[in-house]
Every structure is written in structure tokens, then in C-alpha cells.
Amino acid sequence: PTGGGQPGDCGLLRWEGGEARIAATVRDAGHPVLVPEEGASLPAPGTEVQQVLDWDRRYGHMRVHTALHLLSVVIPLPVTGGSISPERGRLDFDMADPPEDKEALADEMNALVARDLEVGEDWITEEHLDANPGLVKTMSVQPPRGAGRVRLVRIGIGDGQVDLQPCGGTHVARTGEIGRIRLGKVEKKGARNRRVYVHLDS
Structure with missing residues (x-):
């Protein structure tokens, strides 16, 4: 939940004789917590339940999140903030x-999408990250620490690699899954801060 700056997942909690809509998932003291919709009936403690993920929403987040990685490739400057929804991000x-x-x-980003680059992960030690601070693109959010290692998300393989950065979010398996990207408005948010929006066409 909320990894990589994404909103937590939504969905349903089902049990024999009932169900409750889950409005959000958050993290509390290192544990995921399902937040039911206001007024939802909940099962009694000890009831066996089934979790049903709102996959369309999650997949939208995965596509937008990966698209934002590509935005940080074509604008190779420090990132001071961001936001993700299933249809757009910034x-x-x-x-x-x-x-x-x-x-x-936008053409550069869509060319990276068209290359259908593999999106994968690597792991490094926290010491390795400390020795290579340039891997961290975000100025406002630092990678989670304390486990002894940090997850890197890689776009492209070998000589075809275009991005490598710490990230705890969800991503598509290949850039081709993102679909066509268009850039939206660019807002001024301070003397040295520009907000750039990305939209997915489908």
C-alpha cells in the first residue's frame, strides 16, 4: 500500500453472507490496513474472508507510474513531488x-513505449545506495530503509537500459503496456518548480 507514492489499493472483502467495499489500503506500523467504506458492515472477528482487488484501478496506477518513470527520463532533472491516479499523473x-x-x-516518451522495453527490478544494499546518491531522482521522498537492501526498478536491459532508480511502487512488465502518452499542462509552482502532467489515451 502507498509504495512509490501510489494510492493504496481498493476492492472488496467478501465472506459468507456478506461483503464490504474497501475504500483504501494504508500502512500502519509496517502492516497493511484495509480501510472500509464509511458505513460498511464488517465480518465478525475470526470470519474467513476473501479479498478481491480492483484490478482495473491497480493496473491504471501501474501504467501511469511506469509512464512517470519515462517522464523522468526525458526530463532528466531532480523531482520534487508527484501524484498518481489511474488515468493521469504528474x-x-x-x-x-x-x-x-x-x-x-511526448514523442520521446512514446518512442520508449513503442520499444516495449522490459521493466524489472534489482536489489542493492543501503550502503551501495549511500555510495551512489545519483540513483535517487526524488528530492522530497527517500527510498524506504531499515531492511538492509533497497529495490531498484530498471527499464530496459543491458545497453538498452534507459532508467534505474529506487522505487517501491507497482509497474507494468513492459513499456508497451502503457499505451499512448500525451503531456498535459505545465504549471509553475514556484521560482524553480514546474509541474508536468501526463495523460494516458486509453
Whole structure:
């Protein structure tokens, strides 16, 4: 839940004779907590339940999240914030001026999508991360620590690798799953802060 800055999952909790809609999933003291919709009836303690994930919403988050990684590739500047929904997302960049050509950036991103690059993961020690601070693109959120190792999300393999950064979120298996990307508005959020929106066409 909430890994990589994503919203937590939603879905249903089902049991014999009833069900409850889960509005959010959060983390509390290191444990996932399912948050039911207000007014939902809940099963008695000890009842066997089945969790049903809202897959369409989760998959939307996966596609948008991976698209934001590509945005950070075509705008290689420090990231100061971000937000993800199933249809669109945004990153805030440490930059004084807006991008000169949004269409050119969108074309670059869609070219990376069309290459259908593999998205995978690697793991490094916290010491390795400390020795390579350039891996961290986000200025506002640091990778989770305390487990002794940090997950890296990699886009592309070998000479075809285009991105490698710590991330705890969910991603698609290949960039081709993202679909067509278009860039939305660019907002000024301070003297050295620009907010860039990404939308998925389908």
C-alpha cells in the first residue's frame, strides 16, 4: 500500500453472507490496513474472508507510474513531488523554465513505449545506495530503509537500459503496456518548480 507514492489499493472483502467495499489500503506500523467504506458492515472477528482487488484501478496506477518513470527520463532533472491516479499523473521538477517543446517530449516518451522495453527490478544494499546518491531522482521522498537492501526498478536491459532508480511502487512488465502518452499542462509552482502532467489515451 502507498509504495512509490501510489494510492493504496481498493476492492472488496467478501465472506459468507456478506461483503464490504474497501475504500483504501494504508500502512500502519509496517502492516497493511484495509480501510472500509464509511458505513460498511464488517465480518465478525475470526470470519474467513476473501479479498478481491480492483484490478482495473491497480493496473491504471501501474501504467501511469511506469509512464512517470519515462517522464523522468526525458526530463532528466531532480523531482520534487508527484501524484498518481489511474488515468493521469504528474511530476514536479526542479526547473526554472517550462519545457520548450512538449510535443517533442511526448514523442520521446512514446518512442520508449513503442520499444516495449522490459521493466524489472534489482536489489542493492543501503550502503551501495549511500555510495551512489545519483540513483535517487526524488528530492522530497527517500527510498524506504531499515531492511538492509533497497529495490531498484530498471527499464530496459543491458545497453538498452534507459532508467534505474529506487522505487517501491507497482509497474507494468513492459513499456508497451502503457499505451499512448500525451503531456498535459505545465504549471509553475514556484521560482524553480514546474509541474508536468501526463495523460494516458486509453
